Amino acid sequence: MPELEPQNPLLNEPENALQQVIATKLARAVFAGFEAMFAEFLNITLGAQSRFEQQQWQGVQSAMRERLQVYERQVKSVSEAVRIIAFQELHEPLLWQRAKHIYGQMVAEHENQPIAHTFFNSTFGSIWDDKKIRTVHLFVLKAKYRAKPRPFDNLVSRISLQNGFTHAVQQLIYRQAFRVKFTDLAKDIDNLQATLRLGAKQQCRQVYELMNLNDGYIEYANSLFFRNKACYLIGRCIAKNGDNMPFAIAILNTDEGLKLDAVMMGADQLSLLFGFARTYFMVDTDQPARYVDYLSVLMPHKQRFELFNAIGFIKHAKTEFYRYKVDTTKNSPIEDKYIVAPGTPGMVMLVFTTPGSDYVYKVIKDKFNAPKTATKAHVMAKYDFVKQADRVGRLVDTHEFRYLAFDLSRFSDELLTQMQANIPSCMSIANKALVLKHVYVERKMTPLNLYINQCDDNQLSKVMHDYGQAIKDLAGANIFPGDMLMKNFGVTRWGRVVFYDYDEICPLTQCQFRQLPSSENSFDELSNESYFDVAENDVFPSQFKVFFSADQRAFNYFYEQHNDLFSPEFWQQCQTQINAGYIYDVYPYKQSWRFG
Ligand SMILES: Nc1ncnc2c1ncn2[C@@H]1O[C@H](COP(=O)(O)OP(=O)(O)OP(=O)(O)O)[C@@H](O)[C@H]1O
Structure with a gap:
């Protein structure tokens, strides 16, 4: 157990010896909880490769949900332990200040100190009335709590280009160990190296020139990134002068075997992969904070909280977000x-x-x-x-x-x-x-109803295509947005349509998609009252046209590309597939980037 610093004014009072003992126990309990949380999180993450290899796509989804529960479950369990340990002093602020101090020393040299700090904050927050929480009890804003970027050399490997770029690309893929074989690795490597060359030519001249001179190297992260039905190999091509081009290679496990499906190149394309509307990655590392440092180098414009979030450390991402918010307001x-x-x-x-x-x-x-x-x-x-x-x-x-x-x-x-x-x-x-x-x-984002006002015909056609595709992607994931008006969707800076209004969202399989019954009496249709029985979960796709009542031009583009959405059959078919356990493919990259 680390010694306490004698200069701490809190600790100079001999009458507080008991409090010191209790505070130490508190700190130890929180630390043990943090380690348990981390181990449980890691164990689930470590299974990602097996699930990928065995095509256990339902298992991928449930592991993801399971992992999201780990943190709160551990906080709850620690706070129960802490209640017993602290007993009648539980709400004694000075006790917690001492515990924080001791805990701070315990984790001072810990690899995952930033996340350990957040875990202490969460435990404290679960016990104390939010109104009484003061930053003195938390590890948040002070400069000393903010992790400085650290070396990531042990997280990455490098392959020299001295034997040629193609050889280095081969090595890059050969070094990845999977239980499943590639179907046509020679073809995949050929596609990959040609696309990387082209990407470097377009995006990073220095890297391109050194590829041709067999100079420089390829660097890649030792841990693979798993998400949904894909796995990503992430790294960069580096020229001697330090110029570099990051990449993420998508690997799929198809019924025929493994396949390199696409490569994203440059910080902007990687950002799409790490976008805020995507599920969290599983990255089997016990050094997540260093991975964030590495990813920050590959995508310098991404904030740290976005990267912690992307690899599943969503609670710590909130601490980082709070720092970001305070700093940006100040500046x-x-x-x-x-x-x-x-x-x-x-x-x-x-x-x-x-x-x-x-x-x-x-x-x-x-x-x-x-x-x-x-x-x-x-x-x-x-x-x-x-x-x-x-x-x-x-x-x-x-x-x-x-x-x-x-x-x-x-x-x-x-x-x-x-x-x-x-x-x-x-x-x-x-x-x-x-x-x-x-x-x-x-x-x-830009609300879609505002975005379309600034669109020319071409942009409008594109965004209406993506609007319909967004609805279809959600349907494939068993999600029915409920209210699909344009005002409830936003457009990202990449022109992607994303939904943000969740108060009517529900599983698609809970809805009943129906044809609007035709009336026997023509006056019925003019009536304000419904002329047939409607259950709460009934949905009439033919009525989706009202979403466009304000914009005929937008409707025309939408209808041209997505008229299937107006019939119950489309939705019923989705339901049948979901009920049969089918999980749709959703690619975080453009169709045109796929190797084919
Ligand atoms: N992520 C976002 N980016 C930009 N604007 C947003 C975002 N989320 C919401 N808005 C703006 O705030 C408005 C209200 O948000 P939202 O639709 O989430 O609220 P709501 O009360 O659930 O809406 P509704 O009344 O449709 O149920 C939106 O119409 C939009 O203009």
Whole structure:
């Protein structure tokens, strides 16, 4: 056990010897919980390769859900232990300050110190009333809690180009050990090396020249990245002068065997793979923070919290997000105020952002506008459902925060008025801070209903194609958005359509898709009352046309490409496949990038 620093003023009082003993036990319990959490998380992750090799696609989905439960389960178990250990001193702030200090020393040299810090914060948060939590009890903002980038040399391997680029590419693939064989490795390697050469020629001249001179090397991450039905080999081609081109090679396990399917090159293409609407990767490493450092080198514009999130450390990602939020607010001009998010105001959510921010904040309203009848708990359950779902690149990831503090001076008057009217029970103002008791944070996009106003014909056709494809991808993943109006979808900076309004979302298999019965009496159809019985889960695809009532041009493009969505048969067929256990292929790269 590390010695406590004598200079700590808290520890100089002899009468506190007992508290010191208890604090040490607390710290040890939290540390043991952290290690147990990490081991359990890792064990699930370690199974990813086997599941991939055996094509256990249902198992992939359930492992993903299972892994999402690990952290909270361990926090719960530790907090139960801690309640016994701390007994009547459980809510003694000084005890926790001591425990934090001891814990800080215990994990000072730990490989995963940043995540261990977050675990302490979570345990503390699960015991204390959120209102009483002060940053002095947490590892959050101070510079000393922020991990500096560390070397990642032991996470990667390098292959010299001295025997030629093609040889190095061969080596890169030969070194990957799988139980399943490649169907046509020679062809795959040929495709891969030709595509990498072309990519380097277009994106990174220095790398291209050295490929031709057999100079430089290929570097790759020793751990593979698994997600859904694919596995990714990630690395970069590096020229002698340090210029480099990152890549991610997609490997599929088809019925005929393994196959290299595509390669993404350059930070922008890799970003698509690590996008915020995708499920988390399984990366079998016990050094996740260093992996984040490595990924930051490959994708410098991705924030650390996005990368922690991408590899499944979603709770620690929240700590990192909080730091990012505080820093960006501090560094942004004072005029960059919080305003109501552009677009159609929600009936359920109050949504705000700043013009310069990449994020929106969503708070559930105290009362929902008609015709919404759900409850707060119901809406939260829907957001939870999405968190557990395979988001297939079409559902924005959300991060749930409690008691998130904002700088009050940054709120526009209009937004404050709206907040006071719509979310009074969820906000409190103290001194210079506005605190939200519960808020979701998600990536900002351009709402589709606004996006189409700026589109020329070509862009409109493209985005309508992707809108329909988004609905189809979701259907394939057993998700029915419920409300498919354009205002509920956003367009990313890559032009991808992603859904973000979750209060009516549900499993596709729970819906009943029906043909609209034709009326025997022509007056029936004009009546305001339904002329046939409608159950709560009935859906009439022919009525989806109303989503476009405001824009005939958009409807025409949509209908041209996706008229199957207007018939019940399309949806029923999806249901049959889902019920038969089929899992659709969803590629995080363009069809045209596939090797074929
Ligand atoms: N991720 C996002 N990026 C940009 N704008 C967003 C985002 N999420 C929501 N908005 C904006 O906020 C509005 C309301 O959000 P959302 O649809 O989630 O709320 P809601 O109350 O559930 O809506 P509804 O009334 O349709 O149920 C959207 O119409 C859009 O203009």
